[in-house]
Amino acid sequence: MSRVYNFNAGPAALPLEVLENARAELLDFNGTGMSIMEASHRGKVYEDIHNEAIANLREFMDISDDYAVLFLQGGASTQFSMVPMNLLPPGETADYTNSGTWASKAIKEAEKVALINVVADCSKDIPTRVPLASELNLTSNAKYLHVTSNETISGARWNDYPETSCPLVADMSSDILSRHFDISRFGLIYAGAQKNLGPSGLTVVIVRKDLIEGAPDDLPTMMRYSTHIEDNSLYNTPPSFSIYVLALVTRWIKKVGLENLYKQNVEKAAVLYAAIDGSDGWYKGTAVKEFRSDMNVTFRLPSEELEAKFVSEATKSGFIGLKGHRSVGGIRASIYNAVPVEAVNELVKFMNSFMRANG
Ligand SMILES: *Cc1c(COP(=O)(O)O)cnc(C)c1O
Secondary structure (H helix, E strand, O other): OOOOEEEEOOOOOOOOOHHHHHHOOOOOOOOOOOOOHHHHOOHHHHHHHHHHHHHHHHHHOOOOOOOEEEEEHHHHHHHHHHHHHHHOOOOOEEEEEEEEEEHHHHHHHHHOOOOOEEEEOOOOOOOEEOOOHHHHOOOOOOOOEEEEEEEOOOEEOOOOOOOOOHHHOEEOOOOOOOOOOHHEEEEEEEEEOOOOOOEEEEEOEEHHHHHHHHOOOOOHHHHHHHHHHHHHOOOOOOOOOHHHHHHHHHHOOOOOOOHHHHHHHHHHHHHHHHHHHOOOOEEOEEEEEEEEEEOOEEEEEEHHHHHHHHHHHHHHHEEEEOOOOOOOOOEEEEEEEEHHHHHHHHHHHHHHHHHHOOO
């Protein structure tokens, strides 16, 4: 077996141990004589896994009973609509920050179902960044302020979330569980699982229950948070295998230790940025330094030809997923929780020798 160094942006690397555990239990889960994929979502075998995953997320993020933890489908993209549909009944408004591709998509969908205000826009800035707190032109009666915690494509993130009188709503798809944050400042957090939490097909939503009390009665059943809260995300068939793998990922996090994982993320990013900054401008980071992402490290080479050559030689050497998003080009190394330190160290060696050969 030969496994690659996986820098995919999403779906992304999973911990090897998680894949091995899933394989070991694939045909016979816990002596049931069947795969967890074949188990009823109404049975105890599955429900124990479901509840373990929720309990572990609650523990890691210090989530109180004021919040529900939901497992939904339709990706983070569905939350772009579901959030305003549930949190903004007619007459209510919210503020949005535009920091790049994903924030723009969230805004576009929110505008279809509610009246919102874009209170800062640096989505077109190069080098890339997120807005400064001082740039926010906040609306006094906004029900929430939406932030895209980490812009996966541009590689810029919020370091400190802005101080607001209303709760924050965050798309944390690409940095959930990668670093500390204070949950009490957030009204709602959503994240597609396929970056930092597990496989695709699953979206985690953490919502403060009082915020949805005014949700209009005529919302479609599946689009209402209350439907999923009342049935513990078992109103309809959940993506049970994805939730099972998420549960395995949470067990792995317990073993590694949450603090160790956070520390390791900072170290991995620092090693990669040091290689970029130590290259005398040959490699150029694309995000403003103070907003650099620890999860998606984006950079450019002196020419597009060299970038193409970099990606192609990297692939031959066993490093995959390094091509920047098609909309922006360049190079992107996504180094989520499950990407081992060793993969980053090896990538830095490759970058240095590529520069020597071509610089
Ligand atoms: C990947 C991503 C999305 C889209 O997630 P889907 O699950 O594919 O809908 C949204 N926001 C951010 C920040 C992302 O990284």
